[in-house]
Amino acid sequence: MHPSSTIHPKPPKRGNKYRSRLAASLVLSLLLTTASGCSTKDTASESDSHSSSKSGKTIELQNVSYDPTRELYVEYNQAFQKYWQDKTGDLVQIKQSHGGSGKQARSVIDGQKADVVTLALGYDIQAIQEAGFIQEGWQQEFADNSAPYTSTIVLLVRKGNPKQIKDWNDLIRDDVSVITPNPKTSGGARWNYLAAWGYALKHNNQEEEKAKEFVKALFKRVPVLDSGARGSTTTFVEREIGDVLISWENEAFLAINELGKDKFEIVVPTLSILAEPPVAVIDKNAEAKGTAEVATAYLTYLYSEEAQEIVAKHYYRPRSKEVVNKYKNTFPAVELLTIDQDFGGWSEAQNKHFADGGIFDQIYTGQ
Amino acid sequence: MHPFEGKAKANSAGSSLPYGAGRTTVQAVTSESQAVRRLLIGIMLIFIVLMLILPLAAVFSQALKKGAEVAALAWTDPDAWAAIRLTLATALVVVPLNAIFGLSAAWCITKFSFRGKGLLSSLIDIPFSVSPVIAGFIFILLFGAHGWFGPLLDAHGWQIIFSWPGIILGTLFVTFPFVARELIPLMQAQGIQEEEAAITLGATGWKLFTRITLPNIKWGLLYGLVICNARAMGEFGAVSVVSGHIRGVTNTMPLHIEILYHEYQFSAAFAVASLLVLLACLTLVLQYWLDRKRQVH
Incomplete structure (x- = not known):
């Protein structure tokens, strides 16, 4: 044991006292700052209401x-x-x-x-x-x-479109790496998936088996499935993974504006989906x-x-006809599927494609 | 048993060397060749540079990438200020509460013997073994709209989850063992002789605590508080679950940093991050100083 603490010679004891006073005042000042922190918050909100x-x-x-x-x-x-x-x-x-x-x-x-x-x-x-x-x-x-606004799904590619990506069918090419988030967790990813599905149906006489093969081939090209749309955008633009990002139109514009017009460009596919x-x-x-x-x-x-x-x-497609007209160069007209007419509404699309054991599970775990 | 046990014990009395160390030659410790030693030291240094120094340097360089003005702007942004205030306020509520709890628990476990002592001691460690995310969900299950106490809280118009009480609860849960874990080994090593002596001399409980126990453990206690504070300010998982992420209201610094990062404001994100790192460095300095104090006393 410490002999000094039992004997208590005088000088160190005084030192101890001083130090314990120091410690006490430290604790006290901590508490005081908490209290004052709270009170400043209160007065701040009060003054807000007073001013108005x-x-x-x-x-x-x-x-x-x-x-x-x-x-x-x-x-x-x-x-x-x-x-x-x-x-x-x-x-x-x-x-x-x-x-x-x-x-x-x-x-x-x-x-x-x-x-x-x-x-x-x-x-x-x-x-x-x-x-x-x-x-x-x-x-x-x-x-x-x-x-009150809509958006659609577009393809964001690197400047100059080095892989010559023009439409959905380019995404299943062997030399193309695709970035999209996980449809199980991300709302945006479900729109991406359904747009690809709709394209495949249209080009295969509405045969579901062919569409299944198409989305399966597409997800084979995906090296990283992020959990959200922002995460995927970061993967594509910051980590520079992949040749094409399937993205919300507004998100694609934002990425271009925030991170450099000289780095990316938008490819509007021949068919997409109306996101509401x-x-x-x-x-x-x-x-x-x-x-x-x-x-x-x-x-x-x-x-x-x-x-x-x-x-x-902010690159959402407006509902107002006048505003749409004014911005028609920003938002090119594109053939759009809708969730209600082409997929029987969200509940049906959800159950068929994204529920446990649904088509996405079948094609993704079946890889 | 070893034939030289008695002798070795006598030899090593008063020194901290393990018994028998005196008889083995000094070479035994450093019998590895120069090359092996350099290699091992080199590996350690490389690891420290790669895992600790480089990432920290990266945080500061990213923060200042777009110039000091951008960093300063990120610090003075009202939402950032709200996050800093909330983080500090949370720490200032949580740390004293954990001090009281940690002291009582350590006192109880080390100075008394009772049934279930081992159980109590392991219960304190639960927050260490439970993932912070689960800690967050625990509070949603308790106080969420569909939780056990949800309807009761709703009836009184009280908001715990997605408001500051939830953030404090989450942080409290996660930082719960720090003070107690720091004090228990220390108080166990000190034993109860001094307290017993004080009692025989007629000291009251309070006098005993303030004159004997507290002075003995104060550096250990402060050390525990510093670590507890560091974790309280940095906690992400549990707080993320219960915060609701309302800008300028329920975002703490770690949450604010994540949001900035996801909004392409990389410089701003790292500016706020470097502030958090600076707070951590301050903690480190305090910790170092306390550690030396503790060893002296």
């Missing part, structure tokens, strides 16, 4: 969205905030959360207090409805199947928080001319 209390109240709105919409909603939220303040005098503060569409839906089901969701697939919103948070008929609540990322008010949460009115207005305003311009600027 002249004209109206402050409303907080939570928008749970999917990955690639971040830039779009940063700009749209500012536009809506201004619109709503001019109209009612109230200040809306919109809090954003982004992540994989399926994961985000799961969080809302588990109790995340979203007022609105703006997700990648109707299927994910359907799941929230089935958990009892949204009233039935949400897809008819807003215009155009509650999808829908929006919905989470009725249960909005009613409990008293935000139903502003939440509905928030989603309705997405169809306004101003919002549609923002939508086009």
Whole structure:
């Protein structure tokens, strides 16, 4: 044992006392900073509400969205905030959360207090409805199947298109390596898969066996299956793996703009699929928080001319005819399949292709 | 038994050498050839450079790739500030709570004997063996909308998951064993003689704790707190599950870094990452200093 601690000679003892006082004051200051940290947060939010209390109240709105919409909603939220303040005098503060569409839906089901969701697939919103948070008929609540913007699936290739990739059938060539996320976990990947499936059906007289062979050959060309669309884009652009990325059109444009126009170019295939990322008010949460009115207005305003311009600027295809016309050079016309007419809706497509034991499992594990 | 046991014991009394070490020649320790020794040392150095120094250097060089202004902008961004504040606040709540818990647990386990002591001791280690992701899901199962206490919380309008209480709970769970694990071996080695002596001299429980136990373990305790703090600030898995990722509200620094990275803001991501690394380095310096203190006392 330490003899010094039992004898306690005087000088070190004084030192000990000093040190323990030091330790105590350390702990105290830690606690104080915690307390002051909390109080500054409180005063901050108070001052926010004070500054706006002249004209109206402050409303907080939570928008749970999917990955690639971040830039779009940063700009749209500012536009809506201004619109709503001019109209009612109230200040809306919109809090954003982004992540994989399926994961985000799961969080809302588990109790995340979203007022609105703006997700990648109707299927994910359907799941929230089935958990009892949204009233039935949400897809008819807003215009155009509650999808204020659309997108489609395109091919992103390296500058100069060195592998001469023109269409879906080039993706199954032996010398081409394809990047796409995992359809089991990624909403975007399901659109990718279905677009390829639709192309194969069309070029094989609607024979399903041929289509199966085609997507099987395509997924044989995929060296990495990331779990989400953003992950795949990073694999393709940052890690420089693969010759072609199957991607959302808006995501492809974003990659080009963020990471260099001299590095990539977009190839629009002869046939693609109309992706309708829908929006919905989470009725249960909005009613409990008293935000139903502003939440509905928030989603309705997405169809306004101003919002549609923002939508086009962020490379989503707008619904408004005028805005579509204005941006027709950005968004070339392409033959588009739709999930409802060509695949019998999301539930059917999901069960047939992506459920456990579905076609994707058969072709992917069968490799 | 060894014939020289008694003699060896006598020889090594007062020294920390293992018994018998005095009789073997010094060569025994370094009998390997010069080449082998250099090779082994070389392997270690290469490993340290590749696995520790290079990655850290990469973080800082990436952060400053687009210039110091971009890095500074990333630090002063309101969402980044909110993440930094949340991370520090979480650590400041979690560390004192774990100090109290760790002290009580170590005190209980090392100073008393009772049935189930071994069980209690292994229970403390559960957070070490359970993946942080599972820790996160545990709290969703308990406090989520469809969890055990979900309806109760809902009725009162209380939010735990996808809000800061969930983040604190997740971090608390993951960092739970750090202080106790640091203190238990130390207090076990110190034994209970000093406490017993104090009691025979009439010390009360509080006096005993503040005058005998605490001074004996204070450097070990502070060391445990520093490690606990490092982990609390860096925790990703459990927090990611319960956070809800609401920008400027429930994102901690590690989550904010991941988001920036996925948004192609690589420089910003590494700028915030380097801030976290700097905090870790600060922890390291503190740890080093405490370690020396502890060895002196």
